[in-house]
Amino acid sequence: MASFHPILFFLCYHFVFTSNGASASRRVFLFPESDQETSSIASNQYRTACHFQPPKNWMNDPNGPMHYNGVYHLFYQYNPYSVVAGNKSWGHSTSTDLINWTPQDPAIDRNKPYDINGCWSGSATILHGSKPVILYTGIDTEKRQVQNVAIPKNLSDPFLREWTKPDYNPIMEPIDGINASQFRDPMTAWHGSDGHWRVAVGAEIEGNGTAILYKSNDFVHWVRAASPLHTSRGSGMWECPDFYPVLSKGRQGLDTSENSRDVKHVLKMSLAETQSDHYMLGRYDLEKDVFVPDKTVDDYREWLRYDYGKFYASKTFFDEKKKRRILWSWLNESDSKADDLLKGWAGIQAVPRTIWLDSNGRQLVQWPVKELESLRRTGAHLHNTELKTGGLFEIKGVKASQANVEVDFELPNLEIAKPFDPSWLIDPPKLCRDEDASVQGGLGPFGLLILASPNLEEHTAVFFRVYKAHNRYRVLLCSDQRRSSLRPEVDKPAYGSFVDIDIKKEGKISLRTLIDHSVVESFAGGGRTCITARVYPEVLVTGDIHLYAFNNGTETIKVSKLQAWDMAKPWINVEGE
Ligand SMILES: *[C@@H]1O[C@H](CO)[C@@H](O)[C@H](O)[C@H]1NC(C)=O
Ligand SMILES: *[C@@H]1O[C@H](CO)[C@@H](O)[C@H](O)[C@H]1NC(C)=O
Ligand SMILES: *[C@@H]1O[C@H](CO)[C@@H](O)[C@H](O)[C@H]1NC(C)=O
Ligand SMILES: *[C@@H]1O[C@H](CO)[C@@H](O)[C@H](O)[C@H]1NC(C)=O
Ligand SMILES: *[C@@H]1O[C@H](CO)[C@@H](O)[C@H](O)[C@H]1NC(C)=O
Ligand SMILES: *[C@@H]1O[C@H](CO)[C@@H](O)[C@H](O)[C@H]1NC(C)=O
Numbered sequence: 001m002a003s004f005h006p007i008l009f010f011l012c013y014h015f016v017f018t019s020n021g022a023s024a025s026r027r028v029f030l031f032p033e034s035d036q037e038t039s040s041i042a043s044n045q046y047r048t049a050c051h052f053q054p055p056k057n058w059m060n061d062p063n064g065p066m067h068y069n070g071v072y073h074l075f076y077q078y079n080p081y082s083v084v085a086g087n088k089s090w091g092h093s094t095s096t097d098l099i100n101w102t103p104q105d106p107a108i109d110r111n112k113p114y115d116i117n118g119c120w121s122g123s124a125t126i127l128h129g130s131k132p133v134i135l136y137t138g139i140d141t142e143k144r145q146v147q148n149v150a151i152p153k154n155l156s157d158p159f160l161r162e163w164t165k166p167d168y169n170p171i172m173e174p175i176d177g178i179n180a181s182q183f184r185d186p187m188t189a190w191h192g193s194d195g196h197w198r199v200a201v202g203a204e205i206e207g208n209g210t211a212i213l214y215k216s217n218d219f220v221h222w223v224r225a226a227s228p229l230h231t232s233r234g235s236g237m238w239e240c241p242d243f244y245p246v247l248s249k250g251r252q253g254l255d256t257s258e259n260s261r262d263v264k265h266v267l268k269m270s271l272a273e274t275q276s277d278h279y280m281l282g283r284y285d286l287e288k289d290v291f292v293p294d295k296t297v298d299d300y301r302e303w304l305r306y307d308y309g310k311f312y313a314s315k316t317f318f319d320e321k322k323k324r325r326i327l328w329s330w331l332n333e334s335d336s337k338a339d340d341l342l343k344g345w346a347g348i349q350a351v352p353r354t355i356w357l358d359s360n361g362r363q364l365v366q367w368p369v370k371e372l373e374s375l376r377r378t379g380a381h382l383h384n385t386e387l388k389t390g391g392l393f394e395i396k397g398v399k400a401s402q403a404n405v406e407v408d409f410e411l412p413n414l415e416i417a418k419p420f421d422p423s424w425l426i427d428p429p430k431l432c433r434d435e436d437a438s439v440q441g442g443l444g445p446f447g448l449l450i451l452a453s454p455n456l457e458e459h460t461a462v463f464f465r466v467y468k469a470h471n472r473y474r475v476l477l478c479s480d481q482r483r484s485s486l487r488p489e490v491d492k493p494a495y496g497s498f499v500d501i502d503i504k505k506e507g508k509i510s511l512r513t514l515i516d517h518s519v520v521e522s523f524a525g526g527g528r529t530c531i532t533a534r535v536y537p538e539v540l541v542t543g544d545i546h547l548y549a550f551n552n553g554t555e556t557i558k559v560s561k562l563q564a565w566d567m568a569k570p571w572i573n574v575e576g577e
Contacts, residue, residue, distance in 0.1 A: 042339050042342035042343045043540065043541040045401065045517060045540040045541050046335070046343060046517055046518040046536055046540065047343070047345070047517060047518075048348055048516045048517050048518060048519055049402050049516055049517065049567065049569040049570075049572075050099075050351065050372070050375060050402070050514070050516050050567055050569070050570060050572075051331075051348045051349060051350070051351060051516055051519060051572075052074065052076075052093070052101060052348065052349040052572055052573075053345060053347065053348045053349070053572065053573065054076070054078060054091055054093075054103070054345070054573055055103065055345075055573055055574075055575065056083070056344045056345050057078065057079055057080060057081070057082060057083055057344070057345060057346075058078065058079040058082060058083050058084055058085055058086075058345075058346050058347060059076050059077060059078055059079075059091065059330070059345075059346070059347035059348070059349075060076070060077040060085065060313060060330050060332070060347050061076065061077045061121045061185075061240060061312075061313035061315070061330050062074060062075075062076055062313070062314070062315050062328035062329065062330060062349055063075040063076055063077060063090055063121050063122055063123070063136070063315070064090070064122060064123050064124035064134050064136075065124070065315060065316075065317040065326070065328050066124040066126060066132060066317050067317070067318075067319045067320060067321050068126060068132050068160065069158060070096065070158075070321070071094050071095070071096060071158055071159060071160075072094065072095045072096065072097075072098055072319075073092065073093075073094055073124070073160065074092075074093050074094075074095070074101070074328065074349070075090045075091060075092050075107055075108075075124075075134075076090070076091045076092075076093075076330075076349070077090070077091070077120065077121060077330075078090065078091030078106060080106060083340050083341055083343075083344060083345060083346050084337065084340070084341075084346070087110070087118070088110075088118040088119055088120055089106045089108060089109045089110060089119050090106055090107045090108035090109075090119055090134075090136065091103075091106055091107075092104040092105065092106060092107040092161075093573055094159045097371050097374070098326070098352050098369050098371050099371050099372065099374065099375065099570045100570045100571040100572065101570075101571070101572050101573050102159075102571075102573070103573040103574075103575060104159055104161050105161060107134075107150070107160075107161075107162075107163045108134070108136060108150050108163055108165075112138070112148075112165055112169065113140060113141050114138045114140045114141075114146050114148055114169050114170045115136075115138030115139065115140065115148060115165075116138075116139075116140065116141055117138075117139035117140065117141070117143055118138070118139035119136055119137075119138060120136065120137035120138070120139065120145070120184055120185070121136065121137060121184065121185045121239075121240055121313065122134055122135045122136030122137060122147075122185060122186050123135055123185075123186055123187050123188040123189075123315065124188065124317070125188050125189040125197075125199075125256075127219065128191075129320075131151075131155070132151075132152060132160065133149060133150075133151055133219060134149065134150040134151070134163065135147060135148070135149060135171075135186035135187075135189070135199060136148055136150065136186070137183075137184040137185060137186065138169070138170060140170070142180075143180075143181070144173070144174055144180040144181075145174060145180055145181060145182075145183045145184045146169075146170035146172065146173050146174065146183075147170055147171055147172035147173075147183075147184075147186050147201060148165060148169040148170050148171065149165070149166055149168075149169060149171055149219070149220075150163040150164065150165050151163065151164055151166065152164075166220075168220055171220065171221075171222050172186075172201065172214060172222055172224075176224070177205065178203060178205070178212070179203070179204065179205070182203050182204040182205075182237050183201060183202075183203050183212075184201065184202055184203075184239065185201065185202045185239055185240045185241065186199050186200075186201045187199055187200050187201070187211075187241055187242060187243055188242075188244075188256050188317065189219070189256075190243070190256045190257040191257040192257075192286070192289075193259075193286070195217060196215045196216065196217050197215065197216045197217070197219055198213060198214070198215050198225075198289070199213075199214050199216075199222075200212060200213050200214070200228070200229040200241055200243060201214065201241075202237065202238040202239050202240060202241045202269070202270075203228075203237070203238065204236055204237040204238065204272075205231070207233075207234050207236070208231045208232060208233055208234065208235070209231065209232050209234075209235035209236055209237060209238035209269055209271070210228045210230075210231040210232075210238060211228055211229040211230050211231070211238060211241045211243070211267065211269070211291075212224065212225075212228050212229075213225040213227070213228055213229045213289060213290075215289075225289055227288065227289070227290055228290075229241075229243065229267070229289070229290060229291050230267055230280075230290060230291040230293070232298070232300070233298050234298070235269070235271055235273075235300045236271060236272055236273040237271075237272035237273070238269040238270065238271070238272075239269070239270040239271075239272050239313060240268075240269075240270040240313045240314070240315060241267065241268065241269050241270075242266070242267075242268040242314070242315055242316055243256075243265065243266070243267050243268075243291065244256050244265070244266055244316055244318070244325065245258050245259060245263040245264070245265055245266075245284070246263060246264055246265070246266055246325070246355075246356060246357040246364070247261065247262065247263060247356070247357065248262045248263060248264055248357065248361065249262070249357075249359065250356070251324070251354070251356040252323050252324065252356075253318050253319065253323055253324040253325030253326075253354075253355075253356070254318065254325070255318045255320065256318055259284060259286065264281055264282065264283060264357060264361070265281075265282055265283055265284040265291060266279050266280070266281060266364065267279060267280050267282065267291045267293070268306070268314065268316075270312055270313050270314070271300060274300075275312050276305065276311075276312065277305060277306050277307070277311055277312055277313070277314050277329070278300055278303035278304065278305055279303065279304050279305070279306065279364070280293040280294070280303060280304070281293070281294050281304070281357075281361070281362075281363070281364075282294050301426070304363055304364070305497075306327065306329070306355075306364065306366065306530065307329070307350075307366075307530040307531060307532050308428075308429075308477075308495050308496065308497035308529065308530070308531045309479055309495040309522075309530075309531040309532040309533050310331050310332065310334070310495075310532050310533060310534055311329045311330075311331065311350060311530075311532050312329065312330050312331075312332070313329065313330045314327055314328060314329035314330070314350075315327075315328055315329075316328075316355060324354045324356075324369075325354070325355050325356070326352050326353065326354060326355070326369060327350075327352065327353045327354075327355045327366060328349055328350070328352055329349065329350045330347060330348075330349060330350075331347070331348050331349065331350055331519060331532060331534060332346070332347055332534075333346050333347065333534060334481075334490055334491040334492070334534040334535070334536065335489070335490055335491075335518075335534075335536050336489040336490070338489075339489070339536075348519060350521060350532060351368045351369070351372055351514060351521060352368070352369045353366040353367060353368055353369065353527075353530075354366065354367050354368075354369055354370075358500070358528060360500075362500060363500060363528065365526065365527045365528055366523065366527045366530055367523065367526070367527040368512075368514065368521075368523070372404075372514075375404075375567045375568045375569075375570060376404060376565035376566070376567065376568075377565060377566040377567065377568055378397070378398075378565070378566055379397060379398050379403075379563060379564045379565035379566060380395055380396060380397040380398055380562070380563070380564045381562070381563050381564075382559070382561075382562050383560065383561055383562075384558060384559075384560055385558070385559045385562070386556050386557075386558055386559075387446060387549060387550070387551035387556065387557050387558070387559055388551065388556045389440075389551060389552070389553060389554055389555065389556060390551070390552065391550060391551045392449075392548050392549075392550045393548060393549045393550070393559075394546060394547070394548050395547045395548065395549060395562070395564050397564070398547065398564045398565065398566050399566050400450075400451065400452075400515070400545040400546055400547040401451065401515065401517055401540055401545050402515065402516055402517065402566065402567050402569075403515045403547065403564055403565060403566060403567060404512075404513075404514055404515070404564065404565045404567050405448065405511075405512065405513045405515070405547070405562070405563070405564045406510070406511070406512045406561075406562070406563045406564075407448070407510070407511050407512075407549065407559060407561065407562045407563075408508050408509070408510050408559070408560045408561045408562075409446060409447075409464065409508055409509050409510075409511070409557055409558070409559060409560075410507060410508040410557065410558040410559075410560040411443060411466065411503065411507070411508065411509070411555075411557055411558075412555070412556070412557070412558065413443075413555050414443065414466070414468070414473060414503065414504060415468075416442040416443060416554065416555050417442050417443040417466045417467055417468040417473060418441055418442040418443070418467055418468065419467065419468055419469075420467035420468055420469040420470075420474045422469075424467075424476075425498070428476060428478075428496035428497050428498060429493070429494055429495055429496045431476060431478075431496060432476070432478035432479075432480055432494045432495065432496035433480075433482075433494045435465060436461070436478070436480055436482070436494070437449075437461040437463050437478075437480060437550070437552060438552065439552075440552055440553065440554060441465050441552070441553050441554070442466075442553060442554055442555065443465065443466035443467075443553050443555060443557075444463065444464050444465035444466055444476075444551075444552075444553045445461075445463040445464070445465055445478075445550075445551075445552045445553060446463060446464060446549075446550065446551040446552065446553055446557055447461065447462050447463025447464055447478075447511065447549070447550065448461075448462045448463070448511065448513060448547070448548065448549055448550070449461055449546075449547070449548040449549075449550055450462060450513065450515055450520055450535075450547060451484065451515065451520070451535060451537045451539065451540060451545055451547075452539070452545065452546045452547065452548060453537065453538070453539040453542075453544065453545070453546070454544050454546065457483070457486065458483060458484060458485055458486055458537040458538060458539050459483055459484065459537075460479070460480070460481055460483075460484040460520055460533065460535050460537075461478070461479075461480045461483070461550075462477075462478070462479045462480075462511065462513055462520065462522050462531070463477075463478055463480075463550075464476060464477055464478075464499075464509060464511070464524070465478070465553075466503060472502070472504070473502075473503045473504060474498055475498060475499040475501060475503055475509060475524075475525070476496060476497075476498055476499070477496060477497055477498070477499050477511075477522070477524045477529050477531060478494060478495070478496040478531075479494070479495045479496070479520065479522055479531040479532075479533050480494040480495075481493055481494065481495075481533050481535055482494055484533075484535040484536070484537055485535060485536045485537045485538060486537075486538050487536060487538060490535075490536045492535075495531045495533065496531075497529050497531065498529070499524045499525040499528055499529040500525070500528050500529070501525040501528060508560060509524065509525060510524070510525060510526055511523070511524050512524075512527075514567075515547070516567070517540060518534055518535055518536055518540070519532065519533070519534055519535070520532070520533045520534075520535060521533075547564070549562065
């Protein structure tokens, strides 16, 4: 993390008054280190409306999400002092609907020898359905990573505002070959049929990513198991590991300890080296107490991902109220650190997603929690509209900066799809760069142009291409940010991945996109492939924003259904609710 010295900046502000009443400041400043001039805009239009974020300052990983006595809790890595990472404590908010959030005081702060240098990520476990416990990583006086417990001070407080740290902390220490700076992020614990609790902690041991397993019969004394839950050659540090059962058939979620029914297990790891979340499907071998993946692949690039865009340090929890498993994840900024300082905030959470196993058992499927739909207001609806080649269709009647779009594309003639090259499987983002929205194909590119300026100089293109492989069709989803903003200091990658659907059988492909100021979350094929992007267009500030559907393929396609809604702004961490 680079450090900034605001006092050394040479700042020069020009206030810009814009047509939509947005306040913005445009300025030029000099980095003392580089002498490079950067010009940028920090606008309140980049702040999201429907995504979880604290009122100000730095936020990263979601921590200890849970549902307890009718209240949802979300804790998060928070720097109470500044907009850059550091001084980590556990921010805390509560909700009854996962949409509106009430801010609470930080739940866990640095005040003990075993966490004085930071209260890092961890998880919540509800012991025997009645007593919540938090496990978290503390950075101790010697800067070692140790694992600690925190428990609610008063279980009758509906918001569990105060947490205490028992004197027996820390409960796990970096000994016996564990590197003290590679040992963190305890999982939600699960209960075995032998009456013992189990929990795994992320680590790196001689280059191998590892989830070290511990057991306890009282949640106080923990003993390291002979074998880790799982380890993998050469993938580097595993942060925020997550381990949970999913039903082989059906969308219902399961308690983390559940193992009696027909289940598969998911092991998720956040790879520190690449800052990306990956997961494996497999089974939990109760006898050996290890996770056994369906197939062992050494190259992490072939591991599955929840989201092929920006999505890190995610964590799930079982919502026993609605019997579903919900996924939270941190989305960091793509803007410059200097702009973060000016905006006064950095980091948001993705919209919470329900997660389940695809009926074919090959991957997980995600969909924004149903409650999000309560924010839908008036919108645009159309049916059976043709999109001719070169066609650009404006979706009017919604606020293009804060909308929710669902569209079904029907493909009348699959035969014209261009041939598929298997080497593309290695690097779909490269394919998205080479065959972007402006490169005419056979079937596709078609999709949405989001946060577009009137002359299309700025736009984020979320689109599909269909290719014909030996005996099946391949569907590519791209989210291309390269033209998303005219501002040079913003990170503007192109993301992409293939979507595991049988387009011949289904005849159409669906896309749902959540547009919320500086974030665009896309779900293709009913949530089988997800891509999240952060974008900072200048047009958000000037206000004349457009939303289009387009088709740049050689064949007419049909929009069999398109629905777009304005999204109301919920109460998210607004003080004095
Ligand atoms: C951390 O907190 C100390 C005060 O306790 C402050 O001096 C320092 O600037 C803070 N660092 C960050 C990165 O917030
Ligand atoms: C615990 O919380 C309940 C409900 O808020 C409150 O009535 C009670 O006084 C609290 N007990 C203590 C010891 O603070
Ligand atoms: C421990 O991890 C750090 C990286 O965080 C690394 O620099 C150091 O070499 C490791 N120590 C050993 C003994 O492997
Ligand atoms: C690293 O992982 C590989 C593959 O699982 C294993 O063969 C090797 O023994 C591991 N090394 C260590 C130090 O655990
Ligand atoms: C944070 O954002 C930067 C810039 O987009 C990116 O390079 C980095 O990988 C991101 N980190 C995480 C954890 O998402
Ligand atoms: C569609 O293709 C035309 C011709 O190549 C190009 O001018 C236009 O920018 C493309 N549309 C998009 C959205 O890239």
